[in-house]
Amino acid sequence: MSRLPLIQHENATGKAAELLAGVQKALGVTPNMTKAMANSPAVLKAYLEFSGALSGGQLPAPVRERIAILVAQENGCDYCLSAHSYIGLNLAGLDQAEVDQARKGEATDPVAEATLTLAAAVLRSRGGIDDADLKTAREGGLSDGDVTEVIAHVALNVFTNYFNKAADVDIDWPVVRHDQ
Numbered sequence: 001m002s003r004l005p006l007i008q009h010e011n012a013t014g015k016a017a018e019l020l021a022g023v024q025k026a027l028g029v030t031p032n033m034t035k036a037m038a039n040s041p042a043v044l045k046a047y048l049e050f051s052g053a054l055s056g057g058q059l060p061a062p063v064r065e066r067i068a069i070l071v072a073q074e075n076g077c078d079y080c081l082s083a084h085s086y087i088g089l090n091l092a093g094l095d096q097a098e099v100d101q102a103r104k105g106e107a108t109d110p111v112a113e114a115t116l117t118l119a120a121a122v123l124r125s126r127g128g129i130d131d132a133d134l135k136t137a138r139e140g141g142l143s144d145g146d147v148t149e150v151i152a153h154v155a156l157n158v159f160t161n162y163f164n165k166a167a168d169v170d171i172d173w174p175v176v177r178h179d180q
Contacts (some may be wrong), residue, residue: 004167006035015041018079021047043163050156057149062089062123063090063112067119067153073103074123077161082173097173103178114140115150122154151154 009020011032016038022028037044054064065088072080081103086092088102098107105120107113118137121129137147163169 007038065092068103071157075161079164
């Protein structure tokens with residue numbers, strides 16, 4: 001059971017109600033993560049704006065979902081692993097083999113592979129990548145803009161992983177466990 005109350009959009013007031021209504025309208029559902037974040041409208045707004053801005057970046061959805069899957073796997077966040085596996089499979093066009101590979105930081109597509117290699121380096125070093133990591137990313141086809149977005153996607157996903165683990169948010173997606 002979630003450690004924070006899940007604010008239902010029909011019971012929300014003020015800014016929380018406005019933000020949850022926007023989530024419901026955009027997605028057709030209101031995920032438990034956003035209901036938990038609504039305890040602080042500032043947190044929910046920050047998440048929605050950061051996520052929304054990055055979704056308009058240059059990294060395509062299948063690559064973004066691979067990063068999210070890798071970060072969730074590495075951080076042991078079953079909520080995010082479940083959500084991004086579902087989104088990857090049902091909205092971003094990944095197949096099960098690609099989801100499974102992403103969990104290991106692998107991809108058959110060379111640019112996706114370079115992206116995941118960089119994302120893993122950023123995550124594992126807590127941002128302390130070295131020149132060799134950047135050289136490998138650039139040789140793998142990533143532009144400076146791509147590198148910048150990979151770092152941002154890792155940060156966004158670390159935030160949601162930590163939030164969901166700390167709040168112990170109830171998983172409302174088909175469950176995928178990091179240890180299975």
